Amino acid sequence: MKRKRSYSRVTKQALSVFGKLIRVGRTTRGMTAQDLADRANISRTTLHNIEKGAPGPEIGTVFEVAALVGVRLFDADDSTLTVQNARLDEKLTLLPKSVRVSKQEIDDDF
Amino acid sequence: MKRKRSYSRVTKQALSVFGKLIRVGRTTRGMTAQDLADRANISRTTLHNIEKGAPGPEIGTVFEVAALVGVRLFDADDSTLTVQNARLDEKLTLLPKSVRVSKQEIDDDF
DNA sequence: GTCTTATGTCCAATATAATGAACGAATACA
DNA sequence: TGTATTCGTTCATTATATTGGACATAAGAC
DSSP states (O other), rough: OOOOOOOOOHHHHHHHHHHHHHHHHHHHHOOOOOHHHHHHSOOOHHHHHHHHTOOSSBHHHHHOOOOOOOOOSOOOOOHHHHHHHHHHHHHHHSOSOOOOOOOOOOOOOO | OOOOOOOOEEEHHHHHHHHHHHHHHHHHHOOHHHHHHHTTTEEEEHHHHHHHHHSSSSSSHHHHHHHHHOOOTOOOOHHHHHHHHHHHHHHHSSOOSSSOTTSOOOOOOO
16 A cells, blocks of 8 residues: 655654754764764665655664764763653553543643 | 664663653543554554654654654754754855765764 | 453565665865 | 765665554453
8 A cells, every 4th residue: 555654844844953963963073974874784875865854764773873973862861861761661650551532632732 | 685783772762762752742642542643644553663662663754753742852843943954054064065084083072 | 340442462465765786976185 | 176085866676664454451431
């Protein structure tokens, strides 16, 4: 079946910013595209797509590349992420594990 | 050729956090997995993988889902992203468009 | 406790990303 | 300005994500 995705404005913007952050990180560190691609174990073509802000690349790959050039996600380093992870686990135990009433209006403000 | 990826600790942590943020966002809004999947035009299986923090899903899809449940990357909304985008463009014009010396040591501190 | 629904998981089929090679064009440095 | 190198792009092949269906289990409502 044909997939045919569409992406919202914010998503496209976020992808674009992300890609540019990576490119800036790479060039300021004096790495060629091939260099970075090799370190990330991906092809130069895929890296190019990432820097271009394409929606297709796998998120794990993009995150890995970002880490290699010092682009932080959630403004967090390793230890901060660990803490955040633990907090989210806590939060999830308090939340219902399964959502009941599917016919409810979406709570969009808070 | 076999691909066989490996992911660093930070990457895994970030993926995990991201997935949990999405799940928290979804449940607090009272949406079922099927609900959210339908809105994002993806299968429930893929959404499950995203919430699990799997590295495979396409980054565009994950960003889209995140936006749907109010999870922001870079703590930025649409207009902020636009500004950031412009700044990065500016920055990129100042940077060399192509990196020369590939045999240089990586500048890791700044 | 019962019952209904959401979730976790597996699967074969299909769509798509990843690869690596190739080539021209742009770019940096002597 | 010359020139080696990096970048942007296309393409066929290969690897993998996505899908939708199915089923068992968990969880919430009564």
